[in-house]
Amino acid sequence: MVEKKALKPKKEIELKDLTICDATQQMLAKARRDGVETQFDRAAGMKACPIGADSACCKHCFMGPCRLNAKDPYGKVGVCGANIDAIQARNFGRMVATGTACHNDHGMAMLDIFRDVVQGKIKDYRIKDVNKLVSISKEIGIETEDRSVQDIAMDLYHELEKTYTQVEGELPFAKRVPPKTLEMWRKHGIVPRGAMREIMEMMSRTHIGMDQDHTNLIKQICRTALADGWGGSMVATEISDILFGTPSPVSVEVNMGVLKEDHVNVIVHGHEPNLFESMLASVNAPSLLESANEAGAKGINLVGMCCSGAEVMSRHGIPHAGNFSSTEPILVTGAVDAMAVDVQCIQQGLVKVAECYETELITTNPRCHLEGATHIELDEHNPQKCTDEIVIRAISRFKNRKFPVEIPKKVGIGVHGFSHEYINYMLGGSFRASYTPLNENIINGRIRGVAGVVGCTNPRVKQDYVHVELVRELIKNDVLVVQTGCSQIALAKAGLTSPEAAALAGPGLAEVCETVGMPPVLGLGSCVDNTRILIACSEMVRTGGLGDSIADLPVAGAAPEYMSEKAIAIGQYFVASGVYTVFGVTFPVTKGTNFEKLLFEGLEEMGMGKWGFNPDPHEMARMMIAHIDKKRQALGIDK
Ligand code: XCC
Ligand code: SF4
Structure with a gap:
């Protein structure tokens, strides 16, 4: 066994530099008082490996691992000769x-x-x-x-x-x-x-x-x-x-304030909707409600986080408590009686934080266990056996709550659940429709283009900040924004998913939003629901007036605070489908190399979209809008 030293951040970073989410800030302050460590502390205590960040190393065989010099990328090759x-x-x-x-x-x-x-x-x-x-x-x-x-x-x-x-x-x-x-x-x-x-x-x-x-x-x-x-x-x-059920617009409460001190609080975090659907049945079971009451609770409060949460908020209007970087801080409230998780984005750090507050952290999926967490497997043939058991444990934790509870009083209200089917329907009827109304509004210039802003949060950048700034800039410039995943939650917390946010949009987009009664930022669901954007793009091509391939459309995509390999896969399928896609944080290539050039220029020459990179939200917006304008010009619809 290798002894590993505990990670100690050198100097304490100010909380306002870690996140613009007030609730998360409040909980990080409490975490510091309570001596609890989160991903923000671990990020501060671990400098990202500069060679890995440039993708200039290889460990694919044991003649290596080999590392090249990103400053002189062609000066050296691996032992096998790989450049x-x-x-x-x-x-x-x-x-x-x-x-x-x-x-x-x-x-x-x-x-x-x-x-x-x-x-x-x-x-x-x-x-x-x-x-x-x-x-x-x-x-x-x-x-x-x-x-x-x-x-x-x-x-x-x-x-x-x-x-x-x-x-x-x-x-x-x-x-x-x-x-x-x-x-x-x-x-x-x-x-x-x-x-x-x-x-x-x-x-x-x-x-x-x-x-x-x-x-x-x-x-x-x-x-x-x-x-x-x-x-x-x-x-x-x-x-x-x-x-x-296919989502249609529904008003939802978002942020940590959706927790209720006098209720048994159960969080579902992960990605597959079936755990959530069964949990919904369990928290409404009369016998469990009765035991919750007997334990002194006013009821059972079920809320979501991350993509599981984004999916059911879109589908059923279930409140959402926060995105990826808030999954540890929310446990610091002391108010979470159980957190049930299934697959993906379940960081192991949750185990320790849950331990600190005696929150029941329960894994449910055979392909995602966490050392130190309780595992209660969900069998789809009898799912409530698992979810009932989780609720029973949550009730017992509620009854024996040992910690003072502190819930940030922050709640944002927005409208979510815009499937592509609904977007078509919603924009229908109100406008002259020689094409579809969406296309028509793009052609007449009220809507300049469409941007998908999606993806994770990442403690290497200020949580939510890049998402929110980018989206503000886009809508101000009449770009309609569609969203999924943790990005959607960032904007919901910032209040931009409500119809009133139309006031922040440019005049053309604002007019469309006000006529239809929709927000300028449309939440589509979880990360797999990025495919709703692909279908919307296909529909825009099919109904005409905007060119004949996805690469012709005045659209762009971004994942401004991404952290996962899933995000790279998503970015790459958008690029291969024809969409200009800009990532923030960092980009895993060495500058000035042929491979970088291939991703950032060559793919477009092959008829696809291309990658872009910029960590600054305003620069990112500028790049996306310039691309949209270039496409409008090629279509002859620039004014
Ligand atoms: Fe995970 Fe999907 Fe990223 Fe959020 S956005 S951190 S992948 S939960 Ni999908
Ligand atoms: Fe990678 Fe080649 Fe080095 Fe093996 S020898 S680690 S394959 S670069």
């Missing part, structure tokens, strides 16, 4: 493979549940949105006339399973891709077959002595990422809508 471009491209490819694997793993879990629901083996969930089931089935060529829902659903299951398992051909949702975009993918040989195959090939090609030409590797990088966006993530979104 900086091969090394970076392989590293990037593995990030994309991991992110794609996560989203496909999630989507596949949803599809397994769907199959068992259709076959009657799971009785706790049922098909809620039959219309969506039928329309998606039609879209991918399944016969629906005069057939039972069950027959259609079973065919849909078999068809979508190919997303993962198919070894040859094109994955099912390739049928939704605008023809010109698909044609470009075919030309480069990057239409995904099945996700398992693409991830396997990506891993294989990054082994020592395999693909060492970054211009060839990039093709598999694109193909793997597309098996996320048009594959696993899209299946996760669509199947979750079919099973649990």
Whole structure:
């Protein structure tokens, strides 16, 4: 065993420099008083490795690990002779493979549940949105006339399973891709077959002595990422809508103030909606409500965090307590009786913080345990067994609360739940509609373009700040913003997801928002729901007037505070689909190399979008708006 020294930050950073979220600041102050460590302290105590940050190292074999010099990137090669471009491209490819694997793993879990629901083996969930089931089935060529829902659903299951398992051909949702975009993918040989195959090939090609030409590797990088966006993530979104309902706008409370001192507080954090759906049933079970009352609680208060939370706030209006960087600080309130987690973005640091306040931290998924947390496995065939048990433990923690409770009195109210179906419907009717109203408003210039602002928070930058500043700047310039994940929560806390925020928009966008009664910032759900943005883009191409491929659209994307490999996969599938995508924080490439040039320029020359990088929100906005204007000009709709 290697003895590791505890990480001690050298100097104490001012809380206002760590986050603009008042509630998180308040809890970080309390954490300091209580002697509790969070990701913010750990980040301060651990300088990011500069060689890794430039992706200038390789540990793919044991002749190494090798590190190159980012200041003189071509001055040295690895022991095997791999140059900086091969090394970076392989590293990037593995990030994309991991992110794609996560989203496909999630989507596949949803599809397994769907199959068992259709076959009657799971009785706790049922098909809620039959219309969506039928329309998606039609879209991918399944016969629906005069057939039972069950027959259609079973065919849909078999068809979508190919997303993962198919070894040859094109994955099912390739049928939704605008023809010109698909044609470009075919030309480069990057239409995904099945996700398992693409991830396997990506891993294989990054082994020592395999693909060492970054211009060839990039093709598999694109193909793997597309098996996320048009594959696993899209299946996760669509199947979750079919099973649990397609979102439509709903008013939601966001921030730590949604906790209630006199209630049993249960948080669900993670990504797969089924845990949350079953928890909803448990917290409403009369027998459990009765025991909560007997324990002296006024009721059971269920709230969400991260993507699980973003998904059910969009679908059911469940309050949301905060994004990724707030998952530790919220435990510092002492008010959380149980935190139930499933998969992804569940940081191990939660274990210690939960211990400090005797919060029940419970893992529920066989593929995500945390050493030191309680594991109560959720079996989809009897899910309430798990969620009831979690609620029982939460009630008992409430009864024995040993700590003074301090809940920041911060609550923002916004409207969320804008599926692409709803965006179409919402903008319908009010405007002259030779194209769709959204396209029409872009063509007439009221809306300058559309930006997707998504992704994580990261303690390497001031929490929420880059998200909020960027979005403010975009809407001020008449760019309609669509959002998912932790970014959506940052804006909700800042009050920009309410219709009143139209006052902060430029005159054109404000007019559209006021006419329709919508906010200038539309929350679409969790990170797998980024696929709603892909579908919205496809719809914009299909209905006409804005060019004939996604790359022609006046749109751009950003993940200003990203931290995960999933974010890299998402960025890459947007770029391969034709979207200019700008990341903040840091970018894992060495400056001035051929691989950097390929990502930031070369892909666009191949007919795709391209990557951009800038940690400054105002610069980022400027880059995105300049791109939107360039596309408007090419379409002849600039004024
Ligand atoms: Fe995770 Fe999805 Fe990132 Fe938030 S945004 S930190 S990936 S929870 Ni998706
Ligand atoms: Fe070094 Fe090459 Fe092995 Fe990588 S694959 S560790 S560059 S020898």
